[in-house]
Amino acid sequence: MKAIGYVRVSTDGQAQDGVSVEAQQERIKAWALANGYELAAMQIDAGLSGGRADNRPGLQVAIAEACRQKAALVVYSLSRMSRSTKDTIEIGEQLDRAGADLVSLSERIDTTSAAGKMIFRMLAVMAEFERDQISERTKTAMSHMRNQQRRISGRIPYGYDLQADGETLVKNDAEQAVIAIMRDLRRAGSSLTEIAQELQRRGIPTKTGNGVWIHTAVNAILKREGAA
Numbered sequence: 631m632k633a634i635g636y637v638r639v640s641t642d643g644q645a646q647d648g649v650s651v652e653a654q655q656e657r658i659k660a661w662a663l664a665n666g667y668e669l670a671a672m673q674i675d676a677g678l679s680g681g682r683a684d685n686r687p688g689l690q691v692a693i694a695e696a697c698r699q700k701a702a703l704v705v706y707s708l709s710r711m712s713r714s715t716k717d718t719i720e721i722g723e724q725l726d727r728a729g730a731d732l733v734s735l736s737e738r739i740d741t742t743s744a745a746g747k748m749i750f751r752m753l754a755v756m757a758e759f760e761r762d763q764i765s766e767r768t769k770t771a772m773s774h775m776r777n778q779q780r781r782i783s784g785r786i787p788y789g790y791d792l793q794a795d796g797e798t799l800v801k802n803d804a805e806q807a808v809i810a811i812m813r814d815l816r817r818a819g820s821s822l823t824e825i826a827q828e829l830q831r832r833g834i835p836t837k838t839g840n841g842v843w844i845h846t847a848v849n850a851i852l853k854r855e856g857a858a
Contacts, residue, residue: 632701633662633733635672636692638710651676654706657735661704665742671695693721697728707736722750788837788851808834809855812848822848 635658637651651674662669673695675688689711696703703725705711711734712718722732722741731741732750740746786792789809790799808829815825822845829843836843 631667632670632699633658633667633704634670634692634696634699634701635659635662636674636689636703636705636711637672638675638686638689640677649706649710654710657706658704661733661735667702667704670699670701693724696725696730700729702731702733702742704733704735706734708734708739786837787854788847789855805837809851812852813855816852821845822852 635655637654637658639649639651639654655672658672659669661667671692673688673692675686692703695701703721708718712721725732726741733740733742733746739749741750787799789802789805791802792798793800811829811834812825815828816822820828825848826843826845829848834843836847
């Protein structure tokens with residue numbers, strides 16, 4: 631069994647918590663020895679922030695090596711690997727797909743054991759729950775703004791014009807009539823592609839005026855109007 635060690639220190643972090651490169655390395659070596667793992671490599675990122683995982687070359691090499699060798703990626707703490715829950719979960723999932731493991735000594739997370747796998751999966755579920763809650767709140771807020779005829783994006787939706795205040799939307803009668811045509815064609819059994827072709831055949835302009843209708847645009851408009 632093989633292990634790949636990963637160590638990170640930032641100038642601020644090393645001064646504040648005293649977890650030096652050497653201290654982290656010793657802890658990782660001790661774990662490997664105690665658990666019968668061969669420490670195949672030790673990657674180091676010095677003076678780099680833990681805010682993002684994709685801007686640290688040492689970490690990327692450590693992950694790639696752990697995946698290639700189906701080894702355990704061993705870190706002193708999850709904060710040394712990443713301070714982003716999203717990045718941590720993604721790294722864990724990447725390792726798992728490759729048949730590799732993740733060991734964090736401070737949090738006692740060890741996916742080489744069944745209990746460790748369970749704990750990490752619980753963290754992944756909680757992270758997914760948090761993402762779903764954020765998405766749900768965003769959809770609710772957007773729905774409320776839409777009901778209040780408020781602008782919710784940089785684009786003005788088809789069927790509406792923007793008032794002088796730069797926020798409030800008012801119905802565009804000509805475009806609303808086109809939406810009614812879309813709705814009628816859809817109810818009659820036309821596909822989204824057929825509706826787009828019919829609008830183009832009639833020479834009806836799009837919001838940008840180019841006259842090129844595509845089925846995805848028709849679908850988005852009908853969904854927004856509750857008629858998809």
